[in-house]
Amino acid sequence: MKKVFFKTFGCRTNIYDTQVMMANLSDFEVTEVENEAQIIVVNSCTVTNGADTGVRSYINHATKEGKKVIIAGCGAISKGESLFSQNKVFGVMGHSEKAHINTLLKQESPFYEIGDLTSLDETIVHEYTGKTKAFIKIQEGCNFRCSYCIIPYVRGNARSQDEGKIIEQVQKLALNGYGEFVLTGTNIGSYGKDKGSSLGKLVQRLGAIRGVRRIRLGSIEPVQIDESFREILSEPWLERHLHVALQHTSERMLELMRRRNNVKRDLELFHELSERGFALGTDFITGHPGESDEIWQEAYTTLEQFPLTHLHAFTYSKRDGTPSSTMKPEVKGDVAKERLKSIETLVESKNMTFRQKKSEIPLNVLVEEHKDDHYIGYDQFFNKVIIKSNRDLLKEWVTIENYEIQQEANYAHF
Known part of the structure; x- marks a missing residue:
């Protein structure tokens, strides 16, 4: 064979x-x-x-x-x-x-x-090779047309997976011992728009399935956090970390990027979610064409006001076939990298402050990896926890009450 x-x-x-x-x-x-x-x-x-x-x-x-x-x-x-x-x-x-x-x-x-860009997967996944958590694709495609992004053209328009198939998949994986589920897709916040449902309603039903201990969400857009989503924010199985994609904090840059979010509303939303106890991550692009020094300074000053804890940021990389690829003026690569480093440093500091403020809260950790003499997992705030133990903790759930907060991770003995 x-x-x-x-x-x-x-x-x-x-x-x-x-x-x-x-x-x-x-x-x-x-x-x-x-x-x-x-x-x-x-x-x-x-x-x-x-x-x-x-x-x-x-x-x-x-x-x-x-x-x-x-x-x-x-x-x-x-x-x-x-x-x-x-x-x-x-x-x-x-x-x-x-x-x-x-x-x-x-x-x-x-x-x-090559097939087509209108299909949805019919296969029900029962196992994940080499993984401690299960990934569930709930939708495919995207209806947004951000100027820098090629993905809608290679994944197609947004279409939602049948809710029954998603529930069946989670039920089977839960029976097979998976407790953490990561909902993924091209643009998961659009789930249900074509079926008279919503992401919030779907997640509510998944959280009720026996064996589901934690649900983690992929990236969602600020405009997609609606009332049905707000209804699940207090549920114990929802990870206390949300990744809400901003891409930038200058109104002018959002216009150039053809984004649907608005800086003022974004800031209000992030403070609302922070007050509910969530760690908050975002995407950010530095060096997109048109990002002048003035625009950058405005964006950085605004970003300082956001209660962020995690960052998925990168310098702009031209993608042929997108509107941004022909925009001027371009930003020099070293300038884009310098801006990237500055926001990474900013959010690292914010993450440290967040962990210090939450230091009295026990950490619920799914142990994902054994490396050298320690175990590695992530807590409910999606922060890394490094654990030393004489027990075999791989793929186990552990509650950590005493731990040391360091810049790169939280450290504990168990």
Whole structure:
């Protein structure tokens, strides 16, 4: 039986998509050791030109090693045709073709099956290879058209997964011992808009399933936090951390980025959520075209007012085919990096202050990794906890009452 290795790039949605492909393989053996595989499926990311470069570099390496390479994921849509025509890959498989992977991999001749951008996964995932928590894809696609983003063009418009299928999947995974569930998708806050429902209503139903201990949400937009979402904010199974995407804190930059959020309303929302006890993360792009020194200073001063604890920030990277890629004036790379570093330092300080203020609260930790002489997990505020213990804690839930707060993590003995 031939062995298949999956190389996953990019976001949590890709992690889920890889599991869907694994679940649909019946005539092959999945291996976690790359060198053992005859076939490599590259679940690719195409969010930036740099992501494309990383995928292409890996494909070149795998091909030189004599592997049969199949490209799936978002890069199959944006770059699959050129890679296939140049004989860089044996096969190209679009998002809608994941359920057919077993048949495609059995083909003796090269294939190009790009599929469509309107489908939803039918596969129910029961296990997650090498993971302590389960990822649940609740929707696909995005109706936003932010000027810097290619994803709607490679994932399609927003469409929600059937609620019954989501509930069935969570029930089965809970029976298999999973207690933490991460809801993912291209734009999860749009869930239910096409079905007369909402993210808040869905999460409420998932929280009632026996065995569900914690629900973690992927990135949501400020405008998507509606009344049905506010109704779940006090539920004990909702992680006390929310990731609300800002992208910037200058009104002018939000206009250039074609964003739907508003700085004043964003600040009010973050303070509301902070007062409810939540740790708060966000996305932020520095160096987008048009980010003048004046705009940057305004944005930084405003960002200081946000009660942030986590940051997923990056310097702007041009993505061909997006409106931002042709905008002027461009910002020099070293300037963008300097701005990035300044907001990273700011939010690191805010995170430390948050942990110090919450120091009397016991930490509920799912232990995810054993490394050297310690265990690593994340608490209900999505902060890293490093634990020393003589017990085997891997994949266990532990409550930590006494711990030391340091810059990079909280430390404890258990």
